[in-house]
Amino acid sequence: MSTTASQPVKTVAEFPAAAAEFKDAIRKIVRSHAVNELYGAQVFDEPAISFAPTPYAKWLTCRVAMEEYGHHVRFRELGEQIGIPAAELVPGEKKPLSIFAFPLATWEEFCVIKLLADLAEILQVEDLLQCTFHPLRNLARMTMPEERFHAQFGRDFCVELCRTPEGRAKVQDAINRYFPLLPAFFGASGSRNNATFRRLGIKQRRNEEMRADYLERARVLVEDELKLTLPEIAGTA
Numbered sequence: 001m002s003t004t005a006s007q008p009v010k011t012v013a014e015f016p017a018a019a020a021e022f023k024d025a026i027r028k029i030v031r032s033h034a035v036n037e038l039y040g041a042q043v044f045d046e047p048a049i050s051f052a053p054t055p056y057a058k059w060l061t062c063r064v065a066m067e068e069y070g071h072h073v074r075f076r077e078l079g080e081q082i083g084i085p086a087a088e089l090v091p092g093e094k095k096p097l098s099i100f101a102f103p104l105a106t107w108e109e110f111c112v113i114k115l116l117a118d119l120a121e122i123l124q125v126e127d128l129l130q131c132t133f134h135p136l137r138n139l140a141r142m143t144m145p146e147e148r149f150h151a152q153f154g155r156d157f158c159v160e161l162c163r164t165p166e167g168r169a170k171v172q173d174a175i176n177r178y179f180p181l182l183p184a185f186f187g188a189s190g191s192r193n194n195a196t197f198r199r200l201g202i203k204q205r206r207n208e209e210m211r212a213d214y215l216e217r218a219r220v221l222v223e224d225e226l227k228l229t230l231p232e233i234a235g236t237a
Ligand SMILES: [Fe+2]
Pocket: 037, 067, 068, 071, 121, 147
């Protein structure tokens, strides 16, 4: 019996009987989340603890780092339950995503990463909220409030930094250097993987639709709320 969008897989126990195509697709998504959550925590959230300027900021940054490691742990546990080899659930030989190819050096950069990269993550997690594999849907539901907190953390600290001319200039500079990495995070337009995910009811939206939605939400945050400028990105319209 094959699995279609109208036949949800409700438990991990039902997973082995699902269609091979469905199992491959789910494993691909769980693997990428497990790897990326750990990679992000290692290169951004944990190092940021030392940049946090006050005890309160440090405490909140520790909480963000703890939650990002926690996301990795949750996705890794699900990955192990659905038969993904342990070595594939941690960063390995595969080149990390371009959003991680940014050497974090300042507190302002970290605040901008939380503002903009965690917003991108929110869109990805939102797309899994109706997923036909219920264990993954449930995991997305648990993760969502924490990702919202991370994006809010970025927004609140960016607002605070923008109260001084130097802080404002540093936030703008970090946006100019980091934002261009983000549109690619949504994957290629016309992606075949994405078409499969949608056909199987695992994902809801096309990569290009998510990217356009993201660019608009980022524009509202940066231009309308922070009164800063979002750099023009070629080829993302
Ligand atoms: Fe996360």
